[in-house]
Amino acid sequence: MPPRKLSETPGNVGKPATISEVALLAGVAVGTASKALNGRGSLRPETRQRVLSAADQLGFQPNRAAVTLNSGRTYTVGMITTDTIGRFSIPLMMGAEDALGAGEMSVFLCDARDDPIREQYYLRTLLSRRVDGIIVTGRRTQARPPIGAALPIPVVYAFISSADPHDCSVVPDEAGGARKAVEHLLATGRRRVAHVTGPEHHHSATVRATAAVERLASDGLDLVGAPMFGEWSEAWGRQAVRMLLGAGSPFDAVFCGSDQIARGVADALQAAGRRVPDDVALVGFDNWDVMALACQPPLTSVDMELEALGRTAADLLLAAINGSPSPGPHTRPCRLVIRDSTA
Amino acid sequence: MPPRKLSETPGNVGKPATISEVALLAGVAVGTASKALNGRGSLRPETRQRVLSAADQLGFQPNRAAVTLNSGRTYTVGMITTDTIGRFSIPLMMGAEDALGAGEMSVFLCDARDDPIREQYYLRTLLSRRVDGIIVTGRRTQARPPIGAALPIPVVYAFISSADPHDCSVVPDEAGGARKAVEHLLATGRRRVAHVTGPEHHHSATVRATAAVERLASDGLDLVGAPMFGEWSEAWGRQAVRMLLGAGSPFDAVFCGSDQIARGVADALQAAGRRVPDDVALVGFDNWDVMALACQPPLTSVDMELEALGRTAADLLLAAINGSPSPGPHTRPCRLVIRDSTA
DNA sequence: GAAACCTCGGAAACCGGTTGCCGAACCAAG
DNA sequence: CTTGGTTCGGCAACCGGTTTCCGAGGTTTC
Numbered sequence: 207m208p209p210r211k212l213s214e215t216p217g218n219v220g221k222p223a224t225i226s227e228v229a230l231l232a233g234v235a236v237g238t239a240s241k242a243l244n245g246r247g248s249l250r251p252e253t254r255q256r257v258l259s260a261a262d263q264l265g266f267q268p269n270r271a272a273v274t275l276n277s278g279r280t281y282t283v284g285m286i287t288t289d290t291i292g293r294f295s296i297p298l299m300m301g302a303e304d305a306l307g308a309g310e311m312s313v314f315l316c317d318a319r320d321d322p323i324r325e326q327y328y329l330r331t332l333l334s335r336r337v338d339g340i341i342v343t344g345r346r347t348q349a350r351p352p353i354g355a356a357l358p359i360p361v362v363y364a365f366i367s368s369a370d371p372h373d374c375s376v377v378p379d380e381a382g383g384a385r386k387a388v389e390h391l392l393a394t395g396r397r398r399v400a401h402v403t404g405p406e407h408h409h410s411a412t413v414r415a416t417a418a419v420e421r422l423a424s425d426g427l428d429l430v431g432a433p434m435f436g437e438w439s440e441a442w443g444r445q446a447v448r449m450l451l452g453a454g455s456p457f458d459a460v461f462c463g464s465d466q467i468a469r470g471v472a473d474a475l476q477a478a479g480r481r482v483p484d485d486v487a488l489v490g491f492d493n494w495d496v497m498a499l500a501c502q503p504p505l506t507s508v509d510m511e512l513e514a515l516g517r518t519a520a521d522l523l524l525a526a527i528n529g530s531p532s533p534g535p536h537t538r539p540c541r542l543v544i545r546d547s548t549a
Numbered sequence: 550m551p552p553r554k555l556s557e558t559p560g561n562v563g564k565p566a567t568i569s570e571v572a573l574l575a576g577v578a579v580g581t582a583s584k585a586l587n588g589r590g591s592l593r594p595e596t597r598q599r600v601l602s603a604a605d606q607l608g609f610q611p612n613r614a615a616v617t618l619n620s621g622r623t624y625t626v627g628m629i630t631t632d633t634i635g636r637f638s639i640p641l642m643m644g645a646e647d648a649l650g651a652g653e654m655s656v657f658l659c660d661a662r663d664d665p666i667r668e669q670y671y672l673r674t675l676l677s678r679r680v681d682g683i684i685v686t687g688r689r690t691q692a693r694p695p696i697g698a699a700l701p702i703p704v705v706y707a708f709i710s711s712a713d714p715h716d717c718s719v720v721p722d723e724a725g726g727a728r729k730a731v732e733h734l735l736a737t738g739r740r741r742v743a744h745v746t747g748p749e750h751h752h753s754a755t756v757r758a759t760a761a762v763e764r765l766a767s768d769g770l771d772l773v774g775a776p777m778f779g780e781w782s783e784a785w786g787r788q789a790v791r792m793l794l795g796a797g798s799p800f801d802a803v804f805c806g807s808d809q810i811a812r813g814v815a816d817a818l819q820a821a822g823r824r825v826p827d828d829v830a831l832v833g834f835d836n837w838d839v840m841a842l843a844c845q846p847p848l849t850s851v852d853m854e855l856e857a858l859g860r861t862a863a864d865l866l867l868a869a870i871n872g873s874p875s876p877g878p879h880t881r882p883c884r885l886v887i888r889d890s891t892a
Numbered sequence: 893g894a895a896a897c898c899t900c901g902g903a904a905a906c907c908g909g910t911t912g913c914c915g916a917a918c919c920a921a922g
Numbered sequence: 923c924t925t926g927g928t929t930c931g932g933c934a935a936c937c938g939g940t941t942t943c944c945g946a947g948g949t950t951t952c
Contacts, residue, residue: 221701222676225939235902240940247941248900267677271617272938276907280614285658291639300634303660312674315628315658317646331655334610336565358564440843466843496839500783500809568909578932583910590911591930615908619937 223264232260243268274336283523284314284332286353288325288344288366291317293494294512298343298364301516309524311338329354339523342366343516347377348409360526364519365512367535374526376519376536378510380410381417383540387461387489387508388421390542396459396487398430402446402471403463406435411463414491418461430457438463443470451478458486459548465490465497465507472501472547488547503546510540566607575603586611617679626866627657627675629696631668631687631709634660636837637855641686641707644859652867654681672697682866685709686859690720691752703869707862708855710878717869719862719879721853723753724760726883730804730832730851731764733885739802739830741773745789745814746806749778754806757834761804773800781806786813794821801829802891808833808840808850815844815890831890846889853883 229239234257241247242257243266260266274280283306287295303313314337316328332340339359344350344366352370353361360374367375391399401418404411415433422429431453436442443462447470450457460475462468468490472482480486482503490498493509515538522532572582577600584590585600586609603609617623626649630638646656657680659671675683682702687693687709695713696704703717710718734742744761747754758776765772774796779785786805790813793800803818805811811833815825823829825846833841836852858881865875 222679224937236938237903237940237942238901240938241901244940248898250900253901267673269618269938270678271614271623272907273940274614274907275612275618275909275938276940278907291643296634296639299658300660303658307659312678313658315642315646315656316650317643330610333565335613335655466839470843496809500813567907579909580911580933581931584931587910591928593930596931612908615937616910617937618908618939619910621937 222269223261223266225266225268228257228261228264228266231264232257278336280336280338281310282312282314282335282337283520283527284316284328284335284337284340286316286318286325286328286332286340286342288318288342288350289320289346292345294345294365295343297512298516298519301513301518302341302343302364302520303516304513305517305520306524309520311524325353333358338527341516341519341523342368343519346409347380347413349375360523360531362519362523362526364516371535372533374522374531374533374536376515376522376538378512378515379537379539380413380510382537383491383508383510383542384414384417384461385421386540386542387491387506388418390506390544390548391459391461391487391489392422392425392427394487394548397427398455398457399427399459399461400430400450400457401433401461401463402443402450402467403433403435404438404467408438411435414463430455436467438466440466440470440473443467443472444474445470447471447474447478459488460486461489463491465492465494465501465505468505468507468547469497469501472503472505476502483546483548489542490547493541493543498543498545501547503549506545506548507543508540509543511538514538565612566604566609568609568611571600571604571607571609574607575600621679623679623681624653625655625657625678625680626863626870627659627671627678627680627683629659629661629668629671629675629683629685631661631685631693632663632689635688637688637708638686640855641859641862644856644861645684645686645707645863646859647856648860648863649867652863654867668696676700676702681870684862684866685711686862689752690723690756692718703866703874705862705866705869707859714878715876717865717874717876717879719858719865719881721855721858722880722882723756723853725880726834726851726853726885727757727760727804728764729883729885730834730849731761733849733887733891734802734804734830734832735765735768735770737830737891740770741798741800742770742802742804743773743793743800744776744804744806745786745793745810746776746778747781747810751781754778757806773798779810781809783809783813783816786810786815787817788813790814790817790821802831803829804832806834808835808837808844808848811848811850811890812840812844815846815848819845826889826891832885833890836884836886841886841888844890846892849888849891850886851883852886854881857881 225239226236229236239257242249242254306313318325340361341364342353343364349367349369352368352373363375367377403415419429434446460471468488475482475486482488490505490507493507498505498507568582569579572579582600585592585597649656661668683704684707685696686707692710692712695711706718710720746758762772777789803814811831818825818829825831833848833850836850841848841850
């Protein structure tokens with residue numbers, strides 16, 4: 207990114223300059239100006255310089271539509287969030303936008319709002335605009351039907367995955383994240399671990415619960431009770447603690463399916479006179495700073511590294527656009543962030 | 550440059566067809582096909598139909614670059630978030646994207662990350678892509694320097710405002726929101742209101758505090774103590790309550806500059822044995838569902854209606870693109886959402 | 893001094909649509 | 923049969939660049 211002056215006044219006003227105006231000012235033909243600006247052809251250095259300074263003087267910026275028309279490339283990708291732009295989409299989008307911007311790509315933002323009609327509308331729009339590729343993101347990790355069949359451009363699914371195993375999908379290793387959480391609890395001496403999480407029909411909830419159970423089993427341990435499926439809410443976390451305490455089975459750790467649940471659990475434990483982490487250690491999921499840091503005590507949590515995931519998705523898309531596709535599912539590790547709730 | 554693949558799949562969702570292919574299939578000239586598809590010129594209905602079904606059969610979508618090239622319009626706008634995409638930008642962006650999508654416009658997403666260099670880079674990119682207009686958003690309502698001088702396309706500032714009073718800015722009426730909050734507390738019989746808010750150097754904090762003080766004064770009342778400036782965090786809310794209780798001045802309501810602060814206040818009040826709303830009524834700001842609903846009790850809060858604000862900004866931009874600019878600042882009212890914390 | 897070779901830059905085709913202009917074909921009227 | 927008016931659709935210029943091809947002029951070589 208070359209440092210430019212903030213106000214190139216002559217070029218800023220009115221209509222953008224065209225290459226023919228540049229050529230006229232430099233006293234050359236249009237084609238020659240094009241070569242000079244792109245470092246093509248063989249020109250006398252002096253001529254090239256004359257064109258360059260004319261372009262600079264006029265604040266010339268090539269019209270991308272014209273460039274697109276004969277290169278076939280738009281240097282643009284579409285990003286479709288299948289559901290509403292939310293807490294999970296944002297870091298994904300930021301990571302992707304970052305990686306694409308570094309590759310001189312611009313990003314079309316499309317918010318499909320869980321509506322298949324809108325989704326297809328945006329798909330058609332993007333194809334009409336001849337984007338070089340598409341990233342599909344969403345809130346849930348569950349596999350979804352491909353967004354289209356036999357598309358002329360590469361598509362990468364980020365966070366969500368495509369039901370077609372040949373499609374390129376980038377997903378977090380949620381099971382691995384859950385294992386890391388359990389391992390950390392075991393390493394700090396906990397043996398009686400309960401699990402409170404979201405609804406059973408939610409893919410993430412079952413994957414994480416299953417991984418937690420299996421990891422405990424490989425150390426010959428059982429979960430305290432069954433995995434407690436409920437909602438992704440603080441209220442459910444509080445309620446679950448009341449149920450746990452009522453059941454009477456002792457427990458010294460709770461692994462939660464989300465930070466919101468964990469925070470509800472923390473509040474309810476405190477209200478019941480149980481100390482965190484002394485009596486009960488607590489691990490959340492998502493590493494959502496708003497929850498994890500405001501919780502008392504601050505929450506150990508599993509971070510899915512969504513921004514890096516978005517960046518990876520963008521890199522894979524760029525590679526596919528440049529002719530090196532990486533079909534199939536790709537998994538990225540989660541990271542455990544240790545804070546006071548398990549100290 | 551790989552050679553263009555010709556139709557290998559019978560599926561029409563495949564590679565983009567050109568208008569000349571449509572014309573060939575329909576047995577007409579290219580220009581005629583164009584007229585048929587756009588309802589221009591005078592064609593026999595039968596001919597028009599033949600072209601339309603040919604286009605349908607090939608899944609024809611006009612190449613937007615070509616359309617752009619001779620209309621000069623891209624049907625695209627840029628959206629620059631000056632700071633990181635976050636909690637405030639999202640509803641703004643969603644609202645704007647919604648309104649623009651309804652107008653057949655696509656949106657370029659640019660995340661400037663509080664970096665002026667990135668901002669100018671994106672501005673140049675957008676201008677090079679000949680977007681029809683630009684929306685500038687950000688996290689803070691404070692006026693900022695114009696993003697560029699004498700730009701050839703309209704610019705609308707949403708949430709943040711431009712320091713140039715001739716620029717079109719759409720901002721929430723934060724002072725009005727604060728007044729509504731105070732009025733509601735007064736209407737429910739509270740007389741001793743404290744105010745806990747964010748840092749004094751933050752524009753929103755001072756605007757809201759000033760409005761609250763003035764509204765109380767117009768009823769002949771004073772704030773309990775001075776406005777308490779601190780951070781936008783729960784921890785500060787908790788600390789402020791300890792300070793308030795320590796100071797000894799009785800209070801029956803706390804108006805908070807954010808929901809996060811309010812939640813901290815709620816927790817600390819409960820820990821101190823004060824009941825909400827019986828002993829102390831509580832009003833937050835932002836109506837951030839995650840905080841306002843999870844708070845115990847659920848929080849009365851001021852909603853800045855950011856999504857509607859984004860929609861308004863987009864509508865103003867569309868109007869400006871179509872030749873009817875609305876320069877200067879525009880203010881949109883806030884809405885008070887009443888919940889149990891002031892019941 | 894002539895032929896071969898370079899250098900440099902202009903002319904024009906092309907990308908994929910849109911649109912103004914013009915002429916062919918058809919019809920009715922004189 | 924000619925004239926005038928209409929209808930319909932083709933031709934070609936144009937949008938703003940990129941790229942290929944080619945030729946003018948200068949230089950080298952024998």
